[in-house]
Amino acid sequence: xxxxxxxxxxxxxxxxxxxxxxxxxxxxxxxxxxxxxxxxxxxxxxxxxxxxxxxxxxxxxxxxxxxxxxxxxxxxxxxxxxxxxxxxxxxxxxxxxxxxxxxxxxxxxxxxxxxxxxxxxxxxxxxxxxxxxxxxxxxxxxxxxxxxxxxxxxxxxxxxxxxxxxxxxxxxxxxxxxxxxxxxxxxxxxxxxxxxxxxxxxxxxxxxxxxxxxxxxxxxxxxxxxxxxxxxxxxxxxxxxxxxxxxxxxxxxxxxxxxxxxxxxxxxxxxxxxxxxxxxxxxxxxxxxxxxxxxxxxxxxxxxxxxxxxxxxxxxxxxxxxxxxxxxxxxxxxxxxxxxxxxxxxxxxxxxxxxxxxxxxxxxxxxxxxxxxxxxxxxxxxxxxxxxxxxxxxxxxxxxxxxxxxxxxxxxxxxxxxxxxxxxxxxxxxxxxxxxxxxxxxxxxxxxxxxxxxxxxxxxxxxxxxxxxxx
Numbered sequence: 001x002x003x004x005x006x007x008x009x010x011x012x013x014x015x016x017x018x019x020x021x022x023x024x025x026x027x028x029x030x031x032x033x034x035x036x037x038x039x040x041x042x043x044x045x046x047x048x049x050x051x052x053x054x055x056x057x058x059x060x061x062x063x064x065x066x067x068x069x070x071x072x073x074x075x076x077x078x079x080x081x082x083x084x085x086x087x088x089x090x091x092x093x094x095x096x097x098x099x100x101x102x103x104x105x106x107x108x109x110x111x112x113x114x115x116x117x118x119x120x121x122x123x124x125x126x127x128x129x130x131x132x133x134x135x136x137x138x139x140x141x142x143x144x145x146x147x148x149x150x151x152x153x154x155x156x157x158x159x160x161x162x163x164x165x166x167x168x169x170x171x172x173x174x175x176x177x178x179x180x181x182x183x184x185x186x187x188x189x190x191x192x193x194x195x196x197x198x199x200x201x202x203x204x205x206x207x208x209x210x211x212x213x214x215x216x217x218x219x220x221x222x223x224x225x226x227x228x229x230x231x232x233x234x235x236x237x238x239x240x241x242x243x244x245x246x247x248x249x250x251x252x253x254x255x256x257x258x259x260x261x262x263x264x265x266x267x268x269x270x271x272x273x274x275x276x277x278x279x280x281x282x283x284x285x286x287x288x289x290x291x292x293x294x295x296x297x298x299x300x301x302x303x304x305x306x307x308x309x310x311x312x313x314x315x316x317x318x319x320x321x322x323x324x325x326x327x328x329x330x331x332x333x334x335x336x337x338x339x340x341x342x343x344x345x346x347x348x349x350x351x352x353x354x355x356x357x358x359x360x361x362x363x364x365x366x367x368x369x370x371x372x373x374x375x376x377x378x379x380x381x382x383x384x385x386x387x388x389x390x391x392x393x394x395x396x397x398x399x400x401x402x403x404x405x406x407x408x409x410x411x412x413x414x415x416x417x418x419x420x421x422x423x424x425x426x427x428x429x430x431x432x433x434x435x436x437x438x439x440x441x442x443x444x445x446x447x448x449x450x451x452x453x454x455x456x457x458x459x460x461x462x463x464x465x466x467x468x469x470x471x
Contacts, residue, residue, distance in 0.1 A: 010126075012036040013054040015045045015071075016087065017062045021110065025058065025087070028115045032122070042066035049076055056125050057084040058108065061095040072102055083128075085121045165288050172196065173296045182304045186217060186377065189265075189297065193278065194221045198285055201256055202278030203227045205248050209373035210366050211235045214248060214275075217377050218412060225255055227277075229417065239271025252277045263290055266298040267305060274301070317376060319384040324394050331442035340384070340396040342440040343406060344450065350418055350433040351391050361423040364390070371416065378408040392451050394440065410437045 012029060014036045016022035026036050037054070039045040042063050053076060064071045076082035086099050089110035096107070106121045108114065176192050179185040186204070193202045203225040205214040212235045216227035230251060232244050240248075245262070252260055256279050267273035276297075330336035354362045372385060375395075383405070384396035397405045418433045440447055 010034055010056075011052075011054040013039060013045065013048070013057040015039045015042065015057065015059045015063045017060050021060075021087075021089075025108075025114060025118070028118055031115060032119065034122075042069050042071060046074060049074060049082065053081055055083065055129065056105070056122070057082060058087050059084055061086050061088045061092050061099065064095070064098045072098075077102075083125060162287070165285075166292075168198070168284075169289070169292045172293065176296060176300065179300050179304055180307060182301075183377065183380070185301055185304045188300075189276070190217070190219055190221055190224055193276065194223045198281045199223060200279045200281065201225055202276060203252065203255070205230070205240070205275040205277065207236055207240050207273055209369045211237060212366075213370065214240065214244060215370075215374055218408075218415060227251060227255065231420070236271070237269075239267065239269030239273055240275060241271055245272075245275065248275055248277060261285070261290065263293055263297065265301050266294065267301055317379075317383055317385055318372075319386045319396070321386050321388050321394070324384070324386040324396065325444035325447070327396070328440070328442045328444045328447065332444075338442075339382075339398055339400075341399055341402045341406075342442070343395045343397060343409060344436075344438055344440050344447070345393040345395060345409070345413060346436040346438070346451075347391050347393070348436070350435065353433050357422070363421045363423070367418070367421040374416070375409075375412060378412045379405050381405075388447075388451060394447070406437075406439075413437050 012034055014022050014025060016025070016038065017040070019038075019040070022036075022038050022040075026038070029036050036058075037048075039048065043066055045057075046069060059071060071077060074082070077084070080103060083105055085105040085108055086096070087108045087110070088096055099107075105124055106117075108117045108121065172192060175195070176188055179188055190204065193199045201223050203216055205216055205227060207213075208215045212232050214227075214230040214232065216229065218226055227248075228251065230244070230247055232241075232247070234241075236244055249260070249262070256277075259282060260277055260279055263276040263278075264272035265274035265276065324342070327336075327338055327340065328342065331338050368387075371393075375385065376383075379395070379397065380401040381398040383398065383401075386394040386396070388394060395409060397409075413435050440450075
């Protein structure tokens with residue numbers, strides 16, 4: 001005999017009126033290795049069925065009812081969870097009418113060979129149990145195959161997604177290309193993220209020359225966010241320290257939505273020199289390996305730094321006042337073909353503020369380093385920067401970039417926070433110190449007069465305007 005999975009014995013229940021007849025059935029069942037539980041009353045079986053379900057129940061037709069209890073009304077009979085056969089004899093054959101319409105497994109007659117009749121009924125039930133067992137096995141196998149199929153599908157989708165992300169990163173690296181200077185690197189960096197569809201918005205923080213401030217390039221480009229400058233509590237000699245990275249994150253969360261990602265651009269230090277902080281399409285960049293971009297950016301950035309150190313960049317942009325005056329006078333007296341237009345940045349208002357507040361220290365070195373360092377990020381081509389004392393910078397801009405760079409220069413100067421370089425910045429109003437930015441006529445004498453007298457010589461100005469038209 002077979003049984004369903006998880007059971008030990010084939011269980012048979014006998015509901016019989018006559019004990020001797022029950023014993024006869026029990027003896028025949030024992031011949032084929034089965035043992036039966038005997039019940040003499042319906043209510044006894046009724047209660048027992050509430051606690052367990054035998055594999056087969058043999059019911060004497062005389063026991064189909066007891067008082068208000070009807071065998072066919074038991075819930076396990078009604079829902080077909082109880083399998084049963086009926087026992088009768090010639091004297092009770094008429095009671096078989098009560099079994100009509102019930103889904104039973106056969107009839108067992110006392111006067112016939114009981115063993116053969118039992119084998120017939122049990123064979124059907126045994127085959128049914130075998131099929132149930134087989135069905136459970138196959139169902140379990142199907143579920144395992146389904147789960148395996150689901151896992152394989154998920155793995156395939158993940159592999160395809162990873163492959164697409166790899167192709168996407170490869171395409172980004174190809175678009176970035178190669179750079180030959182730090183300025184070109186910054187321009188290419190912002191362009192790539194602005195054009196990347198998965199990038200919703202982004203910004204850049206870099207460590208300035210004093211290593212005590214994070215600055216954000218002032219760039220007008222779609223998706224680009226110009227973060228506010230961050231003054232650090234301590235100098236970052238080995239790149240942007242972790243506490244500075246956390247400060248940058250706190251600021252960016254107030255400017256952009258949550259779910260930001262950071263790409264660290266490594267330079268010559270253990271910590272990064274630059275941070276790209278942005279919000280990206282979460283579905284597109286899910287599980288993306290940002291280290292691929294970081295490696296590419298670090299390689300290009302270090303190459304740009306190396307070229308700067310080895311002198312492969314266009315030039316050292318700092319020029320002496322004597323060289324600048326020479327260029328101005330070559331244009332004035334010899335009509336030399338210069339590639340530059342000259343712009344004066346007049347700090348007189350700021351210097352007057354410093355002189356009027358002698359007890360409020362002004363940090364000249366930090367101001368000079370940071371102003372020049374940040375100014376170079378806003379100019380293009382082979383520009384020159386000349387300082388004439390503390391009251392004036394002369395910026396020589398290539399003519400091909402004059403329209404763009406002149407506007408950038410004015411915007412940069414207007415946004416620069418001069419008040420931060422006073423020891424007590426709370427008593428300084430920044431609007432009182434905004435430098436004057438104006439184009440210079442090509443004349444060293446006229447430039448000197450403007451610096452010292454505040455106004456150009458009128459006659460000289462007319463001459464220079466005429467020469468400017470010719471130039």
